Amino acid sequence: MKTKHYVAVAAFATLAMASCTGQQNATNTSGIDLANMDTTVSAGADFFRYACGGWNDAHPLTAEYSRFGTFDELAENNQKQLRELIEGLAAQQNEAGTTAQKVGDLYNLAMDSVALNEQGVTPVKPMLDKIAALTDKAQIIPTSIELLRTQGVGTYFSCYVYADPKNSSLNIFQMSQGGINLGEKSYYLDTDSVTENIRNEYKKYIGKLFTLAGFSEAEAQQKVADVMEIETAIAKVSKTATERRDPEANYHKMSYEELKKQIKGIDWDAYMKALGIQAPAELNVEQIEPIQEVGKLIASLPLSKHVSYLQYNLLDAAASCLSDDFVAARFDFYGKVMSGRQVNQPRWKRAVNTVNGVLGELVGQMYVEKYFPAAAKERMVQLVKNLQVALGERIDAQEWMSDSTKMRAHEKLDAFHVKVGYPDKWKDYSKLEIKNDSYWANICRASEWSYDDMMSRLGKPVDKDEWLMTPQTVNAYYNPSTNEICFPAAILQPPFFNMNADDAANYGAIGVVIGHEMTHGFDDQGRQFDKDGNLKDWWAEGDAERFQERTQVMVDFFNNIEVLPGLHANGQLTLGENIADHGGLNIAYLAYQNATKDAPLEVKDGFTPDQRFFIAYATLWAGNIRDEQIRVYTKIDPHSLGEWRVNGALPHINAWYDAFQITPEDPLYIAPEKRVNIW
Template identity: 85%
Template structure:
């Protein structure tokens, strides 16, 4: 399933959990590691450095990483544990069709560098030849559909089956913009020197793939021009990452007949036949203009240019699954140029990630059986309940919101579907075959399995028990269409969740994450969905305007942050996540006060409980990052940089000022009248 534009998560998705061990006695420690801090820096001057400076000094960036933080540290530990699980299966003889056979054989093929290098690009040559044989524009869309269905390769535009935003109980067919491999339209259109350099390096990368696939230099350069012409044309009509954050503006439900009228340049009957479905009565076209541009390009450009474009999409998608020269070419651009990484991950890490990506819930079942303690889930459920109570109190306390809207907000809060740990029902992979032909062939089979699983849902009720993350994912999410908050098992470990720590650390860390996801239900996007997950205006007259006025304070504040010399944050793009951090901090702090009011915690490690709450929060965002990655995130990531999720979020929280005695003389001080005040 394509990721929804307004599906939000607590942090960048990474990999899986290290061992939590079995249930054990709670030791009630402080949860604070003094070595992570740099107390030579004033809390009011740079709280990020104050709380995380020691950790950052002890974990400098290595050549493998463009960003290394607490998430990445957990990912490394998790990868090692998964490696042990997977290699144990890969080393034995397994019966065909079993989980062990699928996991083990796929891993072995990803690790077999000798076979991969001997094969070169031969695994994709039949498909390259098939694309090259196109002679008529009528063949273009059926070929694009075949690539998406059989290889999982997206081209001109995206399409998927998921909940109708305005009828969340039903899965419908949906389409949206796509077709630009750099992801964001600005990479094709901005004229600053840094972006132009990225564009030039991108052209070199495209050309390199074609020459590796046997094309002459002259042929490759012509194909580079073809690809850039099509991608740039689509980019011009595409919406920016910020524009995609408006759910109402990206919803255009229409009949199949209207689709044909609005975008007549595509043979939609052939498109549906390629998908293997009957034309739907109604569908949602999220962004109409980019698809109209695709129709124009198909009809005005020679077929040869589309052949180049489709060939490149195949090469780009397959490069990481082919011989070492293809892998190196892909890394040189996406890793070095875009992100600033210096060396690729070792093969075993890439192989683990691949197995995890294609067989996610099979791996998840193995992980849960070995590493997930029941006691963690029990304590987590209690925390969630306490946070729900606190958010309800925060809603009641808002003077800017009318009573009728508060009633609706409480109804939505009470209707939250909470998922903790792992799904009650696992995905069925029995129809997915893993064969010992080629690594790429298995990638294609896994993609086709996923496509068929998605298409099978068309016209059926939404399964509200389905998980959108695997249990071994260190993350969390809120999904507005199902009004659910989900906390996979893998996030229930330090520094997020510590069974040995007292409430100060746990409410400051996992408590804020819980509050963050709950607040997404009431951020600038989530607030537009009702308790049943429908895109519907449930706010009383005037309340939405008052909300927007207060949210604009957050937009302006983050717009003024200079993340690099001459480069400012994007307050509108990051608004939802910043509001969720703000709400998460306020709600978790209130829940912490409620939980400890009858038995106040002691000073530990020289810090009051209130101080440890905020130190625990800041520790989540410890990390170092390269300038190149900062630029990537600033263009495309709805989350603010880790440093500013600390130094940008805390100055709007009065309890932080009280805990550390922050005054107007401190550089992080923000006057009360200029602070964000929503949830």
């Protein structure tokens, strides 16, 4: 299910799942675990090490991980809890069509290594043969859509149904670039030794899949060349991850007739028919050039090359659901080469992840019932309100912003749709059948169910109560199209949220998370959407230019960070998340001051309340990471690396200097006039 389209939301971190255990009544502890720290290091020299050194030393990377931090630790706890829930259902006889049957049977199929190894490539053989039997280029697009609809396999470009960026109340048909399985164009085009090695290993992986599927070595090598030719051609005209961050530049609404005129070489009538929909009167094409290139490739390349490309996309998508040799081949490339991992996750973890991915809200219901305390939601709702007040005060304090823009900013802030814990209405999985045939067959049925669910929304009003994360996900997000902030149940636990801790730690941790997501509504992307979620310029003349002057300071600062020898951070790619961290810290600190002004907190465990605020924030980013994963994240991830969400963010926060008596002699010190000052 590699091609499910996820709406572009601003998440707090790269996705992780974790558990949420019940808390006792608040006892006002410090919220700080001294064992996590390394106070032999000066706070002003390396605050990441100062706050997180003990945790990092106690959690060295194991062979299974390319990155292991607080998010991953919680994910491990969560997997164990979900395993207990799921295996309890998998061990019993369940009535057909029930939640227990669907969850239990899918897990058992994923765990049955004997059956999977006996089946080998058999589950995908009929579709491989069908692709091989193509006789006319007119069959390419319908076949690619059949792969998408019935198997969840994406190919040349993607399509989805979601809110029109400029008419956020209506779901419309949209298309975006795709077709390159390495995800980012630079992997196909850069000529440095590291990237060239990745490309060579990628070719070996493609060839391995074809030989495992029964093709001769000569056939496999020809197919490798075919796949690379198509993917490289698409990559050359694709937009980078940084370019895709500009909402206006990636919005091209047009009529169906305009689509036919602008993008030739694709039979759009056949495309829509294969999708099973009426041709829409209007649609949005995010990136035009890569889809134009697909039309050219269909016209210019022989059918045999497209057959290779379609077959490879099927094998790549299905590999993790087939026999162990396919699983190993996929892990050897994506796990070892790309991320530096040494061993794959044990089978039970992969099976839990599949059930969680396919039946997310069914699992979520069980999870919330057992692990989510109602008191956590109540306290969280109050924290959100306090942060909204603080952000309003921060907006009023900005001298660079005009009164009219401030007024509209307040309107947007007041219109935030806040979601905490879990949905009021759960997804209906009644039409999704889980059968005891093959693991891949069930993944296909789940993909088709998901596709039909998405397409059923075409032309209908946007459901603003729908959740884009499951309750068991440790993360949070802001969605500009619905102007919503969402905090799933699983993030409401230590070190993010501690019912036993006082306000200093909680505002420094979950308070910053809340402020972070709120700030996304006003970062370089979010500020382009109005209170109703429409892509619309609501800023008074001159304000945008003054905003951009300030954000450029942040871009330049992060561009100068060397994350590995010769490799620098991408300040433009990470700008939105860096703005959100900056705003989140400022807003949460003000909210914490407001909350404690009438009853100041005491020094605890040797740290002042202000110090504990910043230590709690830094603790969220404790973790170790392999060089390979650093390279991947630097190319594709809009979030800065954990170390720099501490050492890169805090030196721009004035209150941090006061809390730890940071002076110009300290390595992290930045002169006041050079600090970022936004929100």
